[in-house]
Amino acid sequence: MKMKKWLVGLTTAMLVMSSMIGCSSSTPTSTNASEATAPPATEDKTPVTIQYWHAHDDDQKAALENMVQEFNKKYPWITVDTVFQGDYDTLQQKLQAAIAAKQVPAVTNIEVHALPQFADSGVLMDLTPYISRDKLDTNDFSEGMLKAYSYQDKQFGLPLIVSTSVMVYNKTMFDQEGVKPPQTWDEIEEFAKKLTKKDGNEVSRYAFSVPGWDTWYFDPWIENGGGAILSDDMKTAMIDQPDSMKFMKLFKDWKDKGYMHIGYGKGASGNMRQMFFDGKIGMVEHTSALIKWYIETAKFEVGVSFLPGDKKRNSHMGGASIAVMDGIKDNEKEAAWKFVQFMTGAENNIKWAEGTGYLPTRKSAISSEEGKAYFAKYPQYKAVFDNFDNVIGPPKSPAFNEASAAYEEAMGKMVLNGEDPETLLKDAAKKMNDILKDQ
Amino acid sequence: MFNSQKVSATRLTIAIIVTLFMLFPLYWLLITSFKPAEELKSAIPTFWPKHFTFQNYVDAFNKAPFLRYGMNTLIQTVGVVTLQVNIALLAAYAFAKGNFFGRDKLFLAVIAAMVVPEQVVFVPVYVMMANVGWLNTFWALIVPNAVSAYGIFLLRQAFKSINNDVIEAAKVDGAHRLHILYRILTPMALPTLVTVLIFKIIGSWNSYFWPLVMTNTDNMRVLTVGIAMLKSSIAGNEMLNFQLIMAGSVLVAAPIVILFIFTQKHILTAMSNSTFK
Numbered sequence: 250m251k252m253k254k255w256l257v258g259l260t261t262a263m264l265v266m267s268s269m270i271g272c273s274s275s276t277p278t279s280t281n282a283s284e285a286t287a288p289p290a291t292e293d294k295t296p297v298t299i300q301y302w303h304a305h306d307d308d309q310k311a312a313l314e315n316m317v318q319e320f321n322k323k324y325p326w327i328t329v330d331t332v333f334q335g336d337y338d339t340l341q342q343k344l345q346a347a348i349a350a351k352q353v354p355a356v357t358n359i360e361v362h363a364l365p366q367f368a369d370s371g372v373l374m375d376l377t378p379y380i381s382r383d384k385l386d387t388n389d390f391s392e393g394m395l396k397a398y399s400y401q402d403k404q405f406g407l408p409l410i411v412s413t414s415v416m417v418y419n420k421t422m423f424d425q426e427g428v429k430p431p432q433t434w435d436e437i438e439e440f441a442k443k444l445t446k447k448d449g450n451e452v453s454r455y456a457f458s459v460p461g462w463d464t465w466y467f468d469p470w471i472e473n474g475g476g477a478i479l480s481d482d483m484k485t486a487m488i489d490q491p492d493s494m495k496f497m498k499l500f501k502d503w504k505d506k507g508y509m510h511i512g513y514g515k516g517a518s519g520n521m522r523q524m525f526f527d528g529k530i531g532m533v534e535h536t537s538a539l540i541k542w543y544i545e546t547a548k549f550e551v552g553v554s555f556l557p558g559d560k561k562r563n564s565h566m567g568g569a570s571i572a573v574m575d576g577i578k579d580n581e582k583e584a585a586w587k588f589v590q591f592m593t594g595a596e597n598n599i600k601w602a603e604g605t606g607y608l609p610t611r612k613s614a615i616s617s618e619e620g621k622a623y624f625a626k627y628p629q630y631k632a633v634f635d636n637f638d639n640v641i642g643p644p645k646s647p648a649f650n651e652a653s654a655a656y657e658e659a660m661g662k663m664v665l666n667g668e669d670p671e672t673l674l675k676d677a678a679k680k681m682n683d684i685l686k687d688q
Numbered sequence: 689m690f691n692s693q694k695v696s697a698t699r700l701t702i703a704i705i706v707t708l709f710m711l712f713p714l715y716w717l718l719i720t721s722f723k724p725a726e727e728l729k730s731a732i733p734t735f736w737p738k739h740f741t742f743q744n745y746v747d748a749f750n751k752a753p754f755l756r757y758g759m760n761t762l763i764q765t766v767g768v769v770t771l772q773v774n775i776a777l778l779a780a781y782a783f784a785k786g787n788f789f790g791r792d793k794l795f796l797a798v799i800a801a802m803v804v805p806e807q808v809v810f811v812p813v814y815v816m817m818a819n820v821g822w823l824n825t826f827w828a829l830i831v832p833n834a835v836s837a838y839g840i841f842l843l844r845q846a847f848k849s850i851n852n853d854v855i856e857a858a859k860v861d862g863a864h865r866l867h868i869l870y871r872i873l874t875p876m877a878l879p880t881l882v883t884v885l886i887f888k889i890i891g892s893w894n895s896y897f898w899p900l901v902m903t904n905t906d907n908m909r910v911l912t913v914g915i916a917m918l919k920s921s922i923a924g925n926e927m928l929n930f931q932l933i934m935a936g937s938v939l940v941a942a943p944i945v946i947l948f949i950f951t952q953k954h955i956l957t958a959m960s961n962s963t964f965k
Contacts, residue, residue, distance in 0.1 A: 300904075306919055306920050307751065307917060307918050307919055307920050307929075308920040308929075332904050332905070333917050334900070335900050335913075335916055336916075339897070339900060339901075342807070342810075342901070343814075343900070343901050345811060346810060346811045346814035346815070346901060347814070347818075349811050349812075349814065349815050350814055350815040350817075350818035350819070350823075351818075352818045352823070542928065
């Protein structure tokens with residue numbers, strides 16, 4: 250007993266100490282919120298090196314190298330060091346350490362769900378004054394994609410890697426059965442009835458599947474039904490409101506009728522993909538980053554449709570921005586800003602999208618000759634761009650990731666145990682409010 | 689009463705089943721690394737590659753400087769393990785046979801350090817490393833890992849079980865402390881030492897998070913980080929090119945497996961003799 254007490258005491262002391270060290274030095278160093286003007290643009294061509302910390306996978310490496318080369322042609326005095334820092338989670342952990350050590354890279358990726366956390370702590374450079382100084386035409390960006398990286402009316406980074414959830418369907422099967430992908434929730438019942446096949450009580454073919462393993466896939470369903478995940482001030486959970494619960498009640502109904510497949514837990518994604526390829530599911534909701542992969546892998550014709558809508562018709566963004574860190578020298582900021590503009594610029598937008606498999610972000614790029622050629626090659630992407638401005642960011646609360654675990658669990662209980670959505674979501678809302686209160 | 693032959697046959701069957709379960713992931717790793725990418729996409733998994741290919745190894749080697757990574761991993765492992773073992777020997781000797789104020793409380797502090805994960809302490813350590821300019825050097829890979837609480841704990845237990853008479857006799861013969869530790873106690877605790885050594889080699893060889901966080905350039909990266917860089921995925925979490933990752937993993941795991949085969953006997957005696965005493 251005595252020993253245990255000692256242990257607990259010591260460990261707690263160490264934890265507190267280390268977290269104190271971590272926190273005390275991670276307070277923002279040079280944030281000046283009232284400063285709304287950028288230093289005047291200077292034509293300083295003294296050589297400068299900036300680091301770009303990224304989470305780009307191997308298959309995006311060639312596109313990245315190509316972009317850096319092009320950038321160097323344009324700005325020969327700026328050297329960009331690209332440093333791979335693992336996946337988004339590891340990159341963020343390392344970024345936090347770097348902030349504490351006051352040795353930050355000039356440019357970094359910020360995953361879209363992590364933006365509020367980083368923006369809130371004042372470690373990212375506010376790009377707004379630079380945007381207005383250099384008269385960057387922000388209207389050329391998809392409105393939703395741009396707004397996803399603003400926080401309290403300030404722009405902290407520009408969209409770089411953008412994906413969104415789409416409906417990928419088996420076009421060959423749809424043509425045979427004479428169905429079209431549903432565009433509204435009202436059309437789903439009829440669509441699913443036609444496509445679902447049963448052997449006795451066993452479902453041998455589901456009409457469609459929505460992933461339950463990550464809230465990202467059903468978050469837009471909550472909002473499209475007229476509901477919300479969090480209140481506008483981000484302080485209360487809205488998941489227990491009638492409009493917010495509508496989607497899950499429908500999901501349960503569709504699931505019970507055998508229309509709908511919902512994957513949950515480890516391996517669910519692989520399972521869903523396999524069932525789709527085997528023709529056991531007609532249509533799956535998945536990330537647009539995989540459209541090309543679906544087209545290449547499937548032995549049938551693949552079509553893509555935007556998420557069906559009800560009161561709204563939105564879809565949520567995934568991916569990351571490219572952002573500038575605060576706490577670097579002024580000439581580095583200037584170079585970093587040039588790099589950020591170049592990486593997100595309209596001139597290379599299509600090439601970047603093609604090289605990485607992510608979505609173009611610029612309206613002018615889409616309507617350019619290059620853009621037209623891209624759509625001719627991949628007509629499947631058109632479904633996304635017809636709804637370009639409806640691709641929006643997730644709720645901007647620093648506690649969102651933590652809070653979303655509560656209703657992800659609710660989805661799991663509905664899928665696995667067939668529990669009642671209303672009770673589940675009311676419980677989830679209580680848990681979420683507890684988490685939000687601590688913020 | 690059970691027939692003893694029956695019992696041993698049952699035991700053998702259970703042992704074989706358990707072994708198969710343990711070996712299967714390794715088998716899967718190996719055959720996946722020899723499969724072409726198309727075969728991984730097929731609906732029915734194949735238990736033996738239909739088209740046997742070395743291309744994945746060639747690709748993995750071409751995509752990243754694996755020799756450099758391997759060298760770095762080796763330097764890191766040798767550095768870390770040398771320091772850990774020597775410091776653990778010295779500390780364990782003091783905790784087991786020494787007699788000084790606060791000895792047992794200090795030892796509890798060491799044990800407490802065992803339960804703190806590296807994710808908790810890496811931020812302050814990162815700051816320290818940044819302040820002394822050690823980031824992206826071998827110092828940052830080795831020095832913060834120089835002490836292993838686990839090693840100290842295991843060796844202390846081993847030393848404690850050695851009779852004090854041995855030490856007294858050596859003292860009478862005029863042996864000084866380091867001589868007693870390295871020439872007399874260490875050989876007697878050899879099975880434990882080998883256990884510590886092997887666990888620490890495996891731990892350091894396989895470490896991912898620490899070297900990733902502490903280094904920034906390709907010429908300082910280690911094997912595990914190199915493999916992570918080969919990944920193609922969906923939004924960062926669902927892997928698409930398993931065949932490459934598996935080929936890389938075979939390259940990383942091979943030295944450890946070879947080490948295990950050659951030291952198997954020591955490991956087994958160490959496990960059964962000292963750890964559970």
